[in-house]
Amino acid sequence: MLKQIFKIYKPYQHFQHFGYRQVYNISNDDHFKLQKSDVTNVILSAKEKSNLTFAQLSDKLNVNKVWLVSAILGQQPIDEDVSKRLISALNIEGTEEQLNKLTKTMGQIPESRGNVNLQTKSDPFVRRLQEWLDVYGETLKTISREEAGDGIMSAIDCTIDFKKQTIKNKYGGPDETRIVITINGKFLDYKVNHEKN
Numbered sequence: 001m002l003k004q005i006f007k008i009y010k011p012y013q014h015f016q017h018f019g020y021r022q023v024y025n026i027s028n029d030d031h032f033k034l035q036k037s038d039v040t041n042v043i044l045s046a047k048e049k050s051n052l053t054f055a056q057l058s059d060k061l062n063v064n065k066v067w068l069v070s071a072i073l074g075q076q077p078i079d080e081d082v083s084k085r086l087i088s089a090l091n092i093e094g095t096e097e098q099l100n101k102l103t104k105t106m107g108q109i110p111e112s113r114g115n116v117n118l119q120t121k122s123d124p125f126v127r128r129l130q131e132w133l134d135v136y137g138e139t140l141k142t143i144s145r146e147e148a149g150d151g152i153m154s155a156i157d158c159t160i161d162f163k164k165q166t167i168k169n170k171y172g173g174p175d176e177t178r179i180v181i182t183i184n185g186k187f188l189d190y191k192v193n194h195e196k197n
Contacts, residue, residue: 158185
């Protein structure tokens with residue numbers, strides 16, 4: 001079954017524009033190195049077949065939805081327990097060796113987080129987020145400095161929540177769909193130490 005999943009990408013249309021490496025088969029050769037992008041393709045293909053949404057999948061695994069998608073896209077390592085439950089939830093089958101390779105690769109720390117394909121950076125949704133930071137970044141820094149002090153918000157010790165919200169149009173038109181993104185990050189203040197070592 002796992003071999004069949006790996007043979008799907010000729011090409012995998014829905015995610016081809018993200019620049020993921022094309023995979024046609026998986027080898028049992030000990031020297032064959034499964035890449036993070038290969039794992040992404042396997043999981044996304046299995047998810048599509050399962051008809052599960054990311055929200056449903058995160059509920060099944062009891063993990064944060066944004067973290068899960070980030071991990072699936074190769075930005076976070078997935079520990080062995082969650083990896084095995086993810087494989088089970090998506091009914092990914094294969095030999096013991098193949099599944100071990102898949103689990104091991106899921107658990108690898110990314111070599112470079114945030115190393116995003118240039119085509120992804122030009123995507124309108126991503127560009128709007130960057131534009132939002134360009135407009136409001138200094139504003140938030142100014143407020144943070146006044147209320148929390150001189151420091152930064154951690155991108156490591158943080159949680160991100162994403163929700164779709166539907167509200168009534170106050171002018172009587174169609175309901176509005178809105179997106180709510182909440183970032184809850186630890187504040188890290190700058191340390192000043194004038195003592196000589």
